[in-house]
Amino acid sequence: MDRRNFLRAAVLGAGVTAFGNTLTPSALAAPAQNGPSPYGPLQPADANGVQLPNGFTSRVVARSGQQVAGYTWHNAPDGGAVFADGSGWIYVSNSEVTPGGGASALKFDSSGNITGAYRILGGTRQNCAGGAMPWNKWLSCEEVDLGFVYETDPHGPASAAVQRPAMGRFKHEAAAADPVRKAIYLTEDVSDGCFYRFVPNTWGDLSSGSLQALKAGSATSGSFTWGTVGDPDGSPTATRNQVSGAKRFNGGEGLHYANDTAWFTTKGDNRVWQLNLANSTYELAYDDSLVSPGSAPLTGVDNVTGTVSGDLFVAEDGGNMEICIITPDDIVAPFLRITGQSGSEICGPAFTPAGNRLYFSSQRGTSGSSSGGITYEVTGPFRS
Template structure:
């Protein structure tokens, strides 16, 4: 998440399914190493044509997008289909009713059922550097760090009923995931701390007082404890998706310059019984069975599917001495998995669990885009992939691979609609869209962001439907960030 702001510096379960037996330790070579045919929703939909960047035939979405004024002040901030309206709220710099000021860089978010028909939103803020904690510094994990989460109680039309800092003193809180017992997991996309060198942003890590790069659990009321779950790893976390049967938290890694991994954290007790995520569990990294080090960041054949295994990460929370370079520290966890044969991905970002399947995005995965697509820096040469991991049988399937930026441009946050359509937030180089990916494998445009004055790198983030599905909430990640509530004739299209 937020890669474009750094670019200048860088130039479904069911009966009869067999239980998959995960393999711990070093990956054993076995048969079935190559891709096998996929099954289920999205099966076989790997590329929307071979058009080299041209837009494929339009899918059945909601029709043409048009400029729509914001109900808050009449300014046009979004282009939406006919019949849809929206209201923006809680912009950066506004006052929180619980004290303090709303930070910028609104990012990952989830919606929960609130009292009296209201909605509880827990929202990340991807603030980096030693900016100083917002809210009450006495509650901060690190008083020098400016990221964290804000919790809001709102109406389904985006009217704020209450807002407060719920996690402060963290850094680069990118995405995360909702937990069914009533919590949000917030993920730090950094390994900054006083024990490692400065990152690409030029901040002064010596001003930080704590190590960063962890996940934190945030309750729906009050404040988070501020205790990181260290056994879930210190790496460049992006998203978290919970699978209740195993009690596993699936985690994505967004390491811009280097290979990224797909992980799962197995707590010592199922959080559904414990009521929270306990520290002290086991961290693992996904591998392709029989193909150690398989590079899945490369272009894939339509319908690609792989049998998988898991390798243990022996030291998920490494202690650094001698202040290593930030790039070195950022690979300390993933390198352990790669040395055991874990699979290689490019920039894993959004993740969501839906009926036994974890869908996740690889922002720069896939074949080198053709045509007039702008080049992307970092690791990965494609315009994006969407993957599906079946938690029941351990199969990994490619859902979609972008043929070019006109179809799908650098997918980031992901969620599902009430009908099971995937909702994708883009992190593209030019116009940014919220796009839908249907179960037939068709891409359609739902919303286009009007450029934010003074911030050409602004992007969509944190799409989440309110309980009941009548409202889609989505953020603008920017120093001038804000949140939208969008409503309209959902029954007329795919969401």
């Protein structure tokens, strides 16, 4: 569905959506199709091996195993987010290794200078993605069987991190907060995974609440409901097998929430799903098998973030190492490409509060090893 129309409808009136109360065939639009990027074509690779549109520049802000602001940056950087910090900001990044895992942070002043770096979580396993919470905490999620969610402070220290078992023990991927419905959405990275929401007993306190799985038919669009997971610890019965009628998703990955809508990716079928939460309907925002004309520009879908303009930025795990844009007009096109790193994946895209800087990592860099991770910053005239 055209996101510009959906977002406009969400703003125009309380309780009014682009669909009304039912999903009809005439309300649906085809998933995003090939088209020209609003930023123009990619230019030749810069000194960092990054192809960008005209007017954009890149810099390397950290490398795995190397010192940054007196701190050794972690291996295999993965999911990330940016938090406001006075006149500056903090970029947090997970470490997808076992043992060790955890997450670290880079602190920036108002001019973008790095003023600090430090650990905010340690001693965990395979920390892949996560999500920023409205109360300025980072949820770091373990992508292992019976994995936990950890609530961390972007300012540190690592000892301040808290395990949140009420949010379920499963192969976690990403998280996103919905302050309207006071829920946290969660993806699961297995081929028959579920899409979950956690409803805290008290908003802002993740120590207790209800874990629920999305229930829907087998189609790629329709309506959905929620069913309660009775035993969030996932043993002896996995959380995904506790709710009758739970919809299965093939390898849940990145997740982004804005304006009564949640978008999430599934790597097993290269899709981006759109949940219209105001009226409990879902549809495809992107499917690489339905793209025309030509071949699909976005493959290996993974982490996703968004901008105030309504653009989605989707990072590739593999593919041809691109971050692609999906516009509110349902156009998909490459925004950037990293060259010479075919053995890596792009992780952790996140914008500064001002929306003029984009951070992300190449998890394994040019070496193809977890010790070769590179974290980048891109600046330029992003759409507002």
